[in-house]
Every structure is written in structure tokens, then in C-alpha cells.
Amino acid sequence: MANPRGTTVINGTFHSPKTQHSKWQSTDGVKNGIPKEAQQNRNPRFSDKPIFESYPEPPLYVFVLTYMGYGIGTLFGYLRDFMRSWGIEKCNAAVEREEQKDFVPLYQDFENFYKRNLYMRIRDSWNQTVCSVPGPHIDIMEKVSDDYNWTFRHTGKVIKDVINMGSYNYLGLAVKYDESMKTVKDTLEKYGVGVASTRHEMGTLDKHKELEELMAKFLNVEAVMTFGMGFATNAMNIPILVGKGCLILSDELNHTSIILGARLSGATIRPFKHNNVQNLEKLLRESIISGQPRTGRAWKKILILVEGIYSMEGSIVNLPQIVALKKKYKAYLYIDEAHSIGATGPNGQGVRDFFGLAPEDVDVYMGTFTKSFAASGGYIAGKKELVDYVRVHSHSATYATSMSPVIAEQIIRSLKIVMGEDENQGEKHQTIGAHTAFGRHLLKKKIGVVVVGFPATALAEGRARFCLSSAHTREMLDKVLEVVDKLGDLLNVKYFPYKKSGHPALHNEKSFDKEASFDEMSIEPEA
Amino acid sequence: MDFKSVKEYLAWLYYQYQIISCCAVLEPWEQSMFNTILLTIVAMVVYTAYVFIPIHIRLAWEFFSKICGYHSSVSN
Numbered sequence: 001m002a003n004p005r006g007t008t009v010i011n012g013t014f015h016s017p018k019t020q021h022s023k024w025q026s027t028d029g030v031k032n033g034i035p036k037e038a039q040q041n042r043n044p045r046f047s048d049k050p051i052f053e054s055y056p057e058p059p060l061y062v063f064v065l066t067y068m069g070y071g072i073g074t075l076f077g078y079l080r081d082f083m084r085s086w087g088i089e090k091c092n093a094a095v096e097r098e099e100q101k102d103f104v105p106l107y108q109d110f111e112n113f114y115k116r117n118l119y120m121r122i123r124d125s126w127n128q129t130v131c132s133v134p135g136p137h138i139d140i141m142e143k144v145s146d147d148y149n150w151t152f153r154h155t156g157k158v159i160k161d162v163i164n165m166g167s168y169n170y171l172g173l174a175v176k177y178d179e180s181m182k183t184v185k186d187t188l189e190k191y192g193v194g195v196a197s198t199r200h201e202m203g204t205l206d207k208h209k210e211l212e213e214l215m216a217k218f219l220n221v222e223a224v225m226t227f228g229m230g231f232a233t234n235a236m237n238i239p240i241l242v243g244k245g246c247l248i249l250s251d252e253l254n255h256t257s258i259i260l261g262a263r264l265s266g267a268t269i270r271p272f273k274h275n276n277v278q279n280l281e282k283l284l285r286e287s288i289i290s291g292q293p294r295t296g297r298a299w300k301k302i303l304i305l306v307e308g309i310y311s312m313e314g315s316i317v318n319l320p321q322i323v324a325l326k327k328k329y330k331a332y333l334y335i336d337e338a339h340s341i342g343a344t345g346p347n348g349q350g351v352r353d354f355f356g357l358a359p360e361d362v363d364v365y366m367g368t369f370t371k372s373f374a375a376s377g378g379y380i381a382g383k384k385e386l387v388d389y390v391r392v393h394s395h396s397a398t399y400a401t402s403m404s405p406v407i408a409e410q411i412i413r414s415l416k417i418v419m420g421e422d423e424n425q426g427e428k429h430q431t432i433g434a435h436t437a438f439g440r441h442l443l444k445k446k447i448g449v450v451v452v453g454f455p456a457t458a459l460a461e462g463r464a465r466f467c468l469s470s471a472h473t474r475e476m477l478d479k480v481l482e483v484v485d486k487l488g489d490l491l492n493v494k495y496f497p498y499k500k501s502g503h504p505a506l507h508n509e510k511s512f513d514k515e516a517s518f519d520e521m522s523i524e525p526e527a
Numbered sequence: 528m529d530f531k532s533v534k535e536y537l538a539w540l541y542y543q544y545q546i547i548s549c550c551a552v553l554e555p556w557e558q559s560m561f562n563t564i565l566l567t568i569v570a571m572v573v574y575t576a577y578v579f580i581p582i583h584i585r586l587a588w589e590f591f592s593k594i595c596g597y598h599s600s601v602s603n
Contacts, residue, residue, distance in 0.1 A: 065547050073549045076557055121552040148554055490539070 077117030092150040123149050133176050134167035163476050165466045168371035170343045173414045187409035195402050203402035211408045220359045223387035226379045227396045228403045230368030231257040233378030236396040239265040242303050250305035277321040284329045302331035308340030308351035323361045334364040342372025348418045373414040377403045
């Protein structure tokens with residue numbers, strides 16, 4: 001069997017299987033701080049309707065035209081490369097020195113072909129300089145390019161009051177100074193900004209302790225540990241949980257930080273199809289049956305890595321079925337709630353609460369404070385033994401400076417606000433590469449979005465991502481929808497006419513049925 | 528005949544063509560080059576069609592009618 005029922009020694013540490021079996025709950029009241037009523041109040045909401053979003057495929061001519069467009073772009077890329085290498089045209093990209101021309105090429109690789117020839121032409125849609133707080137409105141510094149996007153310069157003019165649909169400001173907590181931030185100001189005056197030390201040396205402040213306790217209460221777990229950077233939380237902590245001889249099953253659309261952490265750990269990684277529980281089960285069975293790659297021995301540990309909400313697709317993980325699978329095959333579950341914490345669930349407690357599962361169903365909770373809490377940093381939460389282990393062994397705790405106390409106070413302030421209100425995130429997506437024209441037009445109309453293209457998404461699937469925030473008013477959203485509507489007509493990218501009438505309720509106040517609105521938003525596929 | 532809306536429609540069609548064929552992101556000289564080549568190819572295709580299709584049809588017709596005629600004359 002994969003995980004032997006006895007105790008296992010992983011990475012030199014005693015790892016008790018008690019941490020994952022919930023049958024120890026009722027007998028062992030000392031270890032588990034979770035009150036009994038949390039288990040009894042489990043309402044199986046997940047059995048009502050499965051949150052399966054299936055985005056219909058656009059018609060075939062769209063794909064054909066997209067590939068044709070890329071083909072023409074590639075042809076012109078070859079032409080320009082030819083002209084550059086023959087010296088007919090000045091090369092603006094980095095070039096080696098004359099003496100190094102015979103060496104293995106450093107810059108003019110084919111790998112940079114896409115970047116040099118296609119991305120350069122359209123890159124004025126990205127990397128806008130922001131000069132205000134990223135709230136519902138944002139100020140952007142105007143930039144122009146004299147040489148077709150190779151270099152830019154700021155004109156000095158500031159485009160004011162652009163409707164900001166690009167920041168992860170889900171709860172609208174990113175605001176200029178207001179009364180609720182008084183504690184943050186006091187912390188700044190008392191502690192200063194820099195910590196100048198790591199967690200293991202002198203960087204653990206009472207602010208961190210306060211934040212961790214508050215977060216543990218919020219998430220309904222035993223303990224939490226916070227880190228200064230969200231990306232580093234994943235990349236530095238997955239390697240300490242699994243090592244060589246372990247198996248990692250990660251969703252194919254997982255974030256780079258998770259993939260990096262998984263690769264650093266040295267475990268065997270097997271990706272499963274996005275949100276596809278049948279595929280995951282098949283992989284689990286095959287892996288358990290065949291064992292480790294060369295020796296055939298049982299795996300030391302199996303870890304399933306998923307995210308709460310996937311930022312590119314907008315899909316929610318199918319948590320109840322994955323938890324059922326994990327219990328059946330005795331695997332561990334690690335969930336990255338970067339986008340879902342604060343934004344889903346009736347109390348904002350994340351995707352576990354959204355489905356109404358017990359807190360001990362998921363072994364490791366991870367999240368970031370960047371999105372909903374308007375700060376920076378990440379956390380790892382779970383059972384006390386797990387978090388104690390992480391406190392001792394995390395690379396981040398040993399080598400990286402800890403979170404700044406001002407930021408910790410900002411998160412505390414946000415947390416206190418959140419234990420009261422909520423928001424959903426919605427995403428629409430557009431499936432063809434007219435996204436640059438989209439982005440440019442939108443900026444002209446003073447709306448800022450994030451557009452994504454190849455290679456972050458598949459070749460025929462460029463996206464424009466709209467991040468809703470509870471700070472947006474209805475007028476702003478109406479304006480955005482109107483502009484998107486007109487643009488859709490202009491660029492002819494409306495592939496799926498929206499059959500329901502009226503706008504879905506995109507913003508919400510406190511008393512709001514999250515599930516209904518999310519379903520509505522998820523089947524609204526219009527560009 | 529509403530000239531303004533026709534012109535707008537044509538302008539929209541041209542914009543669609545530009546987006547689809549990546550002309551919107553090419554530099555102006557690249558755009559002119561691409562348009563010239565495309566128009567040349569289209570002109571050559573039209574010319575070939577105009578000159579050669581009637582001849583082909585006539586020859587094919589004669590070929591098949593000769594076979595059928597030969598067949599019927601043999602069976603006579």
C-alpha cells in the first residue's frame with residue numbers, strides 16, 4: 001500500500017498518521033483544537049449541484065484564422081530575422097560582441113523568436129505604470145513608443161480614473177488611508193518598516209504571533225505560519241513536505257510557484273487533467289499499483305496539489321470528490337487558496353468552507369495575503385504538528401526575512417473587516433488573439449484589464465481577465481459591460497450569445513447567495 | 528442607398544481583415560508589403576480563372592462527349 005499504516009519517518013521526522021485520519025477526533029480531545037460542533041454542522045452542500053463549468057468550444061473557423069494569423073506573423077518574423085542577420089536592419093535586441101559571433105549563440109536563439117518578433121509588436125498592452133492605489137479606479141502613466149515598442153518613454157501625462165478590472169482587489173480593501181488603517185499607522189510608528197532578520201533569528205515579532213493566531217481562528221485550523229512572500233511560501237515549503245521517493249499529483253494548470261516547489265522537492269511528479277477527478281483516480285491507482293519508478297517499492301507519501309480557484313480558468317476545484325479520493329487512497333491534500341481565501345465561502349474562509357467540508361479534510365492549507373487582503377505574504381495552515389514542523393524546517397524561515405510588521409498589521413485589519421463581508425471573483429474569457437486590440441481599445445475607453453496570451457495560455461486561447469472587486473459600483477460595471485459589448489461587436493469576437501436576460505448580479509452586498517451567482521457567472525461565456 | 532453606413536461597414540470589414548491577418552500589429556511598410564503580395568496573388572488567381580476555366584470546361588466537355596459518342600457509335 002502506498003502509505004503504511006504504521007508511523008513513517010519522512011525526512012528524519014516522526015510523522016504520525018493521526019494527522020490525517022478523522023476517526024481520532026472524538027477520542028482525542030487534547031490534540032485537536034477543533035470543536036465538536038464544527039463536525040456536526042457539516043452541511044453537504046456539495047451534493048446539491050456540482051460546480052462543473054464547461055466552456056463551449058468556439059467555432060472551427062476561429063481556430064483556423066488564429067493559426068493563420070500566427071503563421072503570417074511567423075513569416076514576417078523570419079523575414080525580419082533575415083534582415084537583421086544580414087545587417088539590412090538595425091537589431092534592437094541584445095546582440096553578442098563581434099568577437100563572440102562564432103560562439104554558441106547567446107541571444108539570437110530561435111527560442112526568443114516569439115518574443116523578438118511577435119511579443120515585441122504588441123507589448124504596449126502590458127506593463128503599464130501605475131501611479132495610484134490599485135482600488136476600483138486607478139491612474140496610469142501614459143507611455144509611447146517611437147520605435148515600435150522596442151523602447152518606451154513616459155510622456156508625463158497621467159491617465160486618470162481608469163476603471164481597474166485588473167487588480168486582485170477582490171474585497172476592495174486596497175484603499176488610500178482611511179480610519180480603519182489607524183492601527184497600521186501606529187504599528188508603523190512603533191516598529192518601523194524593516195525587520196532585518198529571519199524568523200529563526202530575531203525576526204519573529206509579537207505581531208506575527210498575533211496575526212497567526214487570528215488567522216488560525218479565521219480559518220478554523222489549529223495553527224498557521226506566515227511568510228513574507230506568497231510565491232516563496234509554495235516554492236520553499238513543498239520541498240520540506242515531500243522528498244525523493246514520494247509522489248506528487250498536481251493539476252496541470254497549477255501555478256508556477258507550486259510547480260517550482262514540486263520540482264525542487266525531487267519527488268516524482270505526475271500531472272492530472274484539470275479538475276478531472278476520474279483522471280486523478282486513474283493515476284492514483286496506477287501509481288500505487290506500480291510503485292516507485294525503478295524499484296517498484298511503495299511510495300513514501302502521496303501528495304495531491306490543487307488550487308482553490310484557478311486564476312486563468314476561473315474554475316473552482318472539485319473539492320468534495322478529491323477529498324473522498326484522498327481518503328480512499330490515503331493520500332495527502334495540499335490546497336493553494338491564493339485566490340479563494342477571503343473571496344469564497346459564506347464567511348470568506350475559502351473553498352473548504354464553500355463546500356461545507358470539515359477543516360481536517362484538507363491536510364495542508366496554503367494561501368496568500370496578496371489578493372483579498374490587500375497586503376503581501378503567504379501562510380501555511382493545518383494541524384499543529386504540521387505547522388510546528390514547518391516552523392522548524394522551512395527554508396523561508398531560515399533564510400528569508402520575515403513579514404514586515406506594518407504588513408502584518410494591515411492583514412490583521414483586513415481580517416477583522418473580512419470576518420463580516422465577502423465577494424466573489426468572476427472571469428470571462430475570450431478565446432482568440434484579438435486580445436491586444438481589446439486591451440488597447442479598453443485603455444482608450446479608460447478600463448484596465450489583464451490580457452494574457454501565448455505562452456501563458458494555449459496558442460488559440462488568449463484571454464482578457466476581469467477581476468471583480470467589491471469596491472466596484474454598479475455604474476462602473478455597467479460601463480464596463482457596455483464597452484465590452486461594443487468592443488465585441490467591433491472586433492467580432494462574440495462567439496456565444498448570452499441567452500439569459502439582463503446582467504447577472506456582478507457585485508454584491510452582504511446577504512447574497514454565492515453559489516447561484518457563481519453558477520450564473522460561470523455559464524456566461526460571452527466575450 | 529446609405530453611403531455612410533456602407534462606408535462604415537467596409538471600414539469595419541477592412542479592420543477585421545487587418546486583425547485576422549496580423550496587419551494591425553505590423554509596421555506600415557510590412558503592411559503595405561503584405562497587402563501588395565496578397566493583392567498580386569489574388570489578381571493572378573482571378574486572371575487564371577478568367578482565362579483558363581472556360582477552356583478547361585470546353586475541353587472536358589469535348590472529352591467526355593467523345594467517349595460517350597464513341598461508345599454509342601460502337602454500339603451502333
